[in-house]
Amino acid sequence: xxxxxxxxxxxxxxxxxxxxxxxxxxxxxxxxxxxxxxxxxxxxxxxxxxxxxxxxxxxxxxxxxxxxxxxxxxxxxxxxxxxxxxxxxxxxxxxxxxxxxxxxxxxxxxxxxxxxxxxxxxxxxxxxxxxxxxxxxxxxxxxxxxxxxxxxxxxxxxxxxxxxxxxxxxxxxxxxxxxxxxxxxxxxxxxxxxxxxxxxxxxxxxxxxxxxxxxxxxxxxxxxxxxxxxxxxxxxxxxxxxxxxxxxxxxxxxxxxxxxxxxxxxxxxxxxxxxxxxxxxxxxxxxxxxxxxxxxxxxxxxxxxxxxxxxxxxxxxxxxxxxxxxxxxxxxxxxxxxxxxxxxxxxxxxxxxxxxxxxxxxxxxxxxxxxxxxxxxxxxxxxxxxxxxxxxxxxxxxxxxxxxxxxxxxxxxxxxxxxxxxxxxxxxxxxxxxxxxxxxxxxxxxxxxxxxxxxxxxxxxxxxxxxxxxxxxxxxxxxxxxxxxxxxxxxxxxxxxxxxxxxxxxxxxxxxxxxxxxxxxxxxxxxxxxxxxxxxxxxxxxxxxxxxxxxxxxxxxxxxxxxxxxxxxxxxxxxxxxxxxxxxxxxxxxxxxxxxxxxxxxxxxxxxxxxxxxxxxxxxxxxxxxxxxxxxxxxxxxxxxxxxxxxxxxxxxxxxxxxxxxxxxxxxxxxxxxxxxxxxxxxxxxxxxxxxxxxxxxxxxxxxxxxxxxxxxxxxxxxxxxxxxxxxxxxxxxxxxxxxxxxxxxxxxxxxxxxxxxxxxxxxxxxxxxxxxxxxxxxxxxxxxxxxxx
Numbered sequence: 001x002x003x004x005x006x007x008x009x010x011x012x013x014x015x016x017x018x019x020x021x022x023x024x025x026x027x028x029x030x031x032x033x034x035x036x037x038x039x040x041x042x043x044x045x046x047x048x049x050x051x052x053x054x055x056x057x058x059x060x061x062x063x064x065x066x067x068x069x070x071x072x073x074x075x076x077x078x079x080x081x082x083x084x085x086x087x088x089x090x091x092x093x094x095x096x097x098x099x100x101x102x103x104x105x106x107x108x109x110x111x112x113x114x115x116x117x118x119x120x121x122x123x124x125x126x127x128x129x130x131x132x133x134x135x136x137x138x139x140x141x142x143x144x145x146x147x148x149x150x151x152x153x154x155x156x157x158x159x160x161x162x163x164x165x166x167x168x169x170x171x172x173x174x175x176x177x178x179x180x181x182x183x184x185x186x187x188x189x190x191x192x193x194x195x196x197x198x199x200x201x202x203x204x205x206x207x208x209x210x211x212x213x214x215x216x217x218x219x220x221x222x223x224x225x226x227x228x229x230x231x232x233x234x235x236x237x238x239x240x241x242x243x244x245x246x247x248x249x250x251x252x253x254x255x256x257x258x259x260x261x262x263x264x265x266x267x268x269x270x271x272x273x274x275x276x277x278x279x280x281x282x283x284x285x286x287x288x289x290x291x292x293x294x295x296x297x298x299x300x301x302x303x304x305x306x307x308x309x310x311x312x313x314x315x316x317x318x319x320x321x322x323x324x325x326x327x328x329x330x331x332x333x334x335x336x337x338x339x340x341x342x343x344x345x346x347x348x349x350x351x352x353x354x355x356x357x358x359x360x361x362x363x364x365x366x367x368x369x370x371x372x373x374x375x376x377x378x379x380x381x382x383x384x385x386x387x388x389x390x391x392x393x394x395x396x397x398x399x400x401x402x403x404x405x406x407x408x409x410x411x412x413x414x415x416x417x418x419x420x421x422x423x424x425x426x427x428x429x430x431x432x433x434x435x436x437x438x439x440x441x442x443x444x445x446x447x448x449x450x451x452x453x454x455x456x457x458x459x460x461x462x463x464x465x466x467x468x469x470x471x472x473x474x475x476x477x478x479x480x481x482x483x484x485x486x487x488x489x490x491x492x493x494x495x496x497x498x499x500x501x502x503x504x505x506x507x508x509x510x511x512x513x514x515x516x517x518x519x520x521x522x523x524x525x526x527x528x529x530x531x532x533x534x535x536x537x538x539x540x541x542x543x544x545x546x547x548x549x550x551x552x553x554x555x556x557x558x559x560x561x562x563x564x565x566x567x568x569x570x571x572x573x574x575x576x577x578x579x580x581x582x583x584x585x586x587x588x589x590x591x592x593x594x595x596x597x598x599x600x601x602x603x604x605x606x607x608x609x610x611x612x613x614x615x616x617x618x619x620x621x622x623x624x625x626x627x628x629x630x631x632x633x634x635x636x637x638x639x640x641x642x643x644x645x646x647x648x649x650x651x652x653x654x655x656x657x658x659x660x661x662x663x664x665x666x667x668x669x670x671x672x673x674x675x676x677x678x679x680x681x682x683x684x685x686x687x688x689x690x691x692x693x694x695x696x697x698x699x700x701x702x703x704x705x706x707x708x709x710x711x712x713x714x715x716x717x718x719x720x721x722x723x724x725x726x727x728x729x730x731x732x733x734x735x736x737x738x739x740x741x742x743x744x745x746x747x748x749x750x751x752x753x754x755x756x757x758x759x760x761x762x763x764x765x766x767x768x769x770x771x772x773x774x775x776x777x778x779x780x781x782x783x784x785x786x787x788x789x790x
Contacts, residue, residue, distance in 0.1 A: 163266070164184075164264075164266035164267070165265060170259055170260055171260070176261060185237060185243055185245070185268055187237035206233065206242060225249075225251040225259050230248045243270050244268070244272075246266070248264070249265075250263050290329045293411075295413050296411070297332060297410070298328040298412070299407055301323070301324060301326035302318065302406075302407070303322040305405060306319060306405040307404055308373075316362060317357070319365055320350050320353070320357050321357075323348065323349035326346075327341075327345065328345065332412065336390070337384035337386055352382050360381055368398075373398030374397050375395060375397075377393055377394075378396075379392070379394075391415050391416045392412050392413070395411045395412070396408050396410030396411070432452050433452055436535075440452075442532055443529055447468050448468065448470070449467070449529065459472075459503075490517075491518075494519060496519075497515075497517045498515070500512060500537065512536070512537045517531070517532045517533075583599060586599050587599055622760070627676075627760075629676060631787075632672070632674065634669060634672065636662075636670065636701055637665070637666045639674060639678075640662065642678075644658070644699075647697075656689065656692055656694070656697055657695070658696065661701070662700075664703040671789050672784075672786050673764070677764075679757075680761060681715060681782075684715075688718075688719035688778070691722050692720055692721035695719070695721075697717070697718070697719045697720075698718045698719075699715070699716070700714070700717075702714040709787065713785075713786055715783075717779070718778075719778055722774070722775065723772050723778055724774070725774055733758035757782075766783055767783055768782050769781045
């Protein structure tokens with residue numbers, strides 16, 4: 001049965017018969033068998049055969065075909081039964097017969113289909129598993145072949161890899177694998193490398209890197225061989241060549257996680273290190289050049305590269321307003337008043353050029369563009385951080401790429417001092433050329449190297465006539481020998497000679513000349529030239545002679561006048577004394593009130609006239625030097641007491657406070673002329689009382705700088721009077737001078753009091769000073785040195 005089944009299975013698999021043809025064949029077979037069965041009356045055998053046919057149909061046809069065939073067969077056989085038995089087609093027997101057959105067929109079909117389904121599922125699983133196993137075996141064999149091929153390729157790849165690879169067994173401390181690149185780096189072949197000893201490995205490491213490398217391996221091992229460790233070091237290969245290696249290390253671990261192999265990937269970076277070293281040296285030289293340069297070095301960048309195809313005006317604007325300092329050295333920064341380069345980096349070009357695109361700046365940038373973005377010794381006016389104008393000499397070049405100006409490199413010098421010096425020299429040259437004095441420059445042999453126009457005007461000689469000639473003053477046959485020697489000796493002593501002498505013009509006319517000859521020295525203090533400045537003083541000489549003659553005549557006249565005044569004063573004073581005596585006698589007689597008033601007026605006027613006569617007489621004596629000082633010892637406190645008594649009543653009459661103040665007990669005597677000292681202080685105190693209407697007058701007698709033999713005394717008179725304007729201080733001590741203002745016009749006097757005070761103070765070798773403020777008062781200070789009486 002199994003063979004029949006397999007036969008049909010194969011028969012269907014080969015496609016020899018289709019299922020529809022089989023169904024028709026089965027249907028006809030069932031009808032035929034039923035007829036045979038009916039004729040032979042072998043119904044049980046027929047029923048069994050039905051079952052076999054139903055199982056066959058269900059196995060090889062689908063269940064739908066089996067049901068259809070079963071229904072048709074049932075209807076057909078039932079119909080045959082009815083026909084043979086002559087039963088009615090729709091009788092109960094027909095339906096019973098039909099239903100019985102259908103039930104039997106359906107049960108057989110269901111059971112057969114269930115069994116077939118289970119058998120099919122099991123067979124399918126077996127087939128699928130068989131196929132899976134076959135595919136797994138095939139894939140495993142394929143992978144094994146690929147693995148073998150991959151291992152060969154991997155080993156070839158590692159062997160020929162440009163990166164050096166080394167695999168070392170940790171347990172045996174032996175090299176498990178080393179590729180060709182590693183052997184190339186070390187200089188050994190595989191056999192030689194396997195036979196190397198520990199000291200050979202140590203010697204292969206560059207001496208300066210050994211300790212660092214050993215410490216690295218020690219730390220790496222201590223850390224449990226952490227992943228992604230790397231180090232750079234040098235080796236010395238077999239041929240003595242030094243190589244820089246960047247080594248990356250990692251470990252392979254066994255199934256227990258313990259390190260088993262150390263893998264090293266060594267990259268030869270010698271060329272890279274060499275390039276880095278050269279780059280570092282280049283950068284170092286570049287930075288050293290910029291840092292140590294005596295000139296300012298700078299780099300200008302722009303907010304955006306400038307398209308050089310734009311109109312020139314637009315390029316200039318973009319350069320001026322978008323350019324900024326991107327890099328510079330300290331010299332450049334100091335040019336603009338900054339200490340360090342970092343302080344100026346980022347500053348706009350426009351700020352350095354004065355924030356104004358004026359004609360000068362426009363011309364500078366235009367020249368730069370016109371000269372193919374190159375500037376050679378271009379002088380520009382710029383401004384430092386304090387807006388002080390500076391002058392810069394620029395040498396710069398633009399970097400252009402793809403039609404755009406990317407940046408500008410430049411070297412500059414601050415020539416502000418040079419420019420200012422040139423300006424000074426230019427001004428000095430103009431001054432020399434236009435000087436009202438003749439100016440001559442001579443060499444050290446006194447030969448003329450230069451003369452200005454005024455020299456030609458005074459001497460009558462042109463510039464060409466005197467060059468490399470000696471001036472008249474130094475000519476042997478023209479000037480006195482003593483004069484030449486005096487000049488030479490003075491100049492050889494590095495001093496300046498000045499003098500006056502009689503010179504002669506080209507036409508032979510004599511004229512007086514005032515001359516200055518001074519040495520000119522270089523930076524080493526060596527005399528290189530002499531400057532000879534002279535002026536024609538003939539007119540001044542004539543005026544001086546006339547002035548001397550006039551002064552002598554005036555002195556003679558003044559002497560006669562003074563003698564006359566002195567004699568007249570003396571002659572007038574004698575009868576005045578008689579008049580005063582008679583007035584005193586009249587006062588002693590019996591007089592009515594009117595007569596007393598008249599006598600008092602006459603007495604006041606006589607006293608005033610006598611004081612004027614005395615002032616004139618004293619001043620005349622001082623003018624002629626006829627006053628002699630008489631030095632006698634005296635006590636200052638007693639001297640001050642007498643002064644107080646002299647002015648106490650006069651001060652009270654004007655309701656003024658008057659006092660004398662000391663800063664010492666003055667228990668020692670000094671030597672001086674008390675009469676003349678009195679005269680000084682009487683004039684000062686008298687003026688204070690005269691010009692003070694309210695307040696006080698104070699006399700300070702102060703001890704200053706006392707030694708064993710000498711003492712300096714200050715006599716200070718302070719009042720609260722009308723005061724003196726500061727602009728009048730200079731004429732205050734002149735003879736016959738009174739200040740003309742609304743305050744002093746009502747006060748009488750000769751104007752000789754302060755002049756006498758000044759002359760007496762000078763005679764005593766003292767000095768007088770004044771402080772005053774209009775409306776507040778005055779302070780006169782007389783300072784005189786006295787000898788202490790032993």
